[in-house]
Amino acid sequence: MIVDELLRVEGHPNISAIGDGARVPNEATPDRPDPPTSQHALRQARRLAKNLSGRPKPYRYRMLGQVATLGRYRGIADVFGIRLRGFPGWFVTRTYHLYQLPLLSRKLRVVTDWTVSLLFRRDIAELGMLGHTKPVGDG
Ligand SMILES: Cc1cc2nc3c(=O)[nH]c(=O)nc-3n(C[C@H](O)[C@H](O)[C@H](O)COP(=O)(O)OP(=O)(O)OC[C@H]3O[C@@H](n4cnc5c(N)ncnc54)[C@H](O)[C@@H]3O)c2cc1C
Incomplete structure (x- = not known):
């Protein structure tokens, strides 16, 4: 969804969109829309909540940095x-x-x-490897 600076969907002023599913313009980076990251989605959500409950203001967020783990x-x-x-x-x-x-x-x-x-050493048990239990009475 393409949204404007108030996070309203283009052509639908009563509908808002944020997060990975939206192309969100950012006043702090006018040359490019927000990247699809959690830190941006969270700030968009805060702005949208304020816009819905008070006087709407354009979304603006200046990223202070990026971090990532690369294993242990x-x-x-x-x-x-x-x-x-x-x-x-x-x-x-x-x-x-x-x-x-x-x-x-x-x-x-x-x-x-x-x-x-x-x-301790790395825990090798992962819930995803347990599979799904069969419904009662299913063979
Ligand atoms: C592997 C990976 C690593 C990442 N690492 C980072 C990171 O380190 N830092 C960072 O900032 N960002 C990271 N991201 C990006 C981050 O996860 C997303 O930007 C963020 O989750 C977007 O939030 P969202 O609420 O827009 O979407 P989502 O978190 O995807 O939430 C959308 C929700 O809607 C639900 N949904 C979908 N369709 C329907 C439907 N029809 N009906 C009802 N519910 C529905 C989905 O199940 C989901 O729960 C990572 C993404 C991936 C895939």
Whole structure:
């Protein structure tokens, strides 16, 4: 969906769209629309919520950096123009993800899990490998 600066779908002013399914113009980067990332979708959602509940303003978000993990203890981070790689990149990425998690209880669960996994080898059990249980009475 193509949307305008107030996140309204082109030709349908009463319908809004954001996130990966929308081509969203950003006042902070007028030469290109937002990339399809979670950090942009979240900011678009906040702007849209404010627009729907108050006086609409154009969407504007200036990205401060990007981070990514590249396996165990390795990562890359570009924050405020400072580039990190390897362990420092991984640490910054993990810290940022922790910061972004909602609720203190969830942060504590995750940081506990991360701390425990520092002491052991990689957990090879994955729920996705368990398959699906058969419905009762199905052979
Ligand atoms: C492998 C991968 C890694 C990524 N890593 C990062 C990252 O590190 N950082 C980052 O910022 N972004 C990352 N992204 C991008 C990020 O996931 C997306 O930009 C973000 O999830 C977009 O949010 P959204 O709400 O627009 O869409 P989605 O998160 O895709 O949500 C859309 C939802 O709508 C549901 N849906 C679809 N069709 C229907 C229907 N007909 N009826 C009802 N529900 C429906 C879907 O099931 C889904 O739950 C990654 C994406 C991928 C695929």
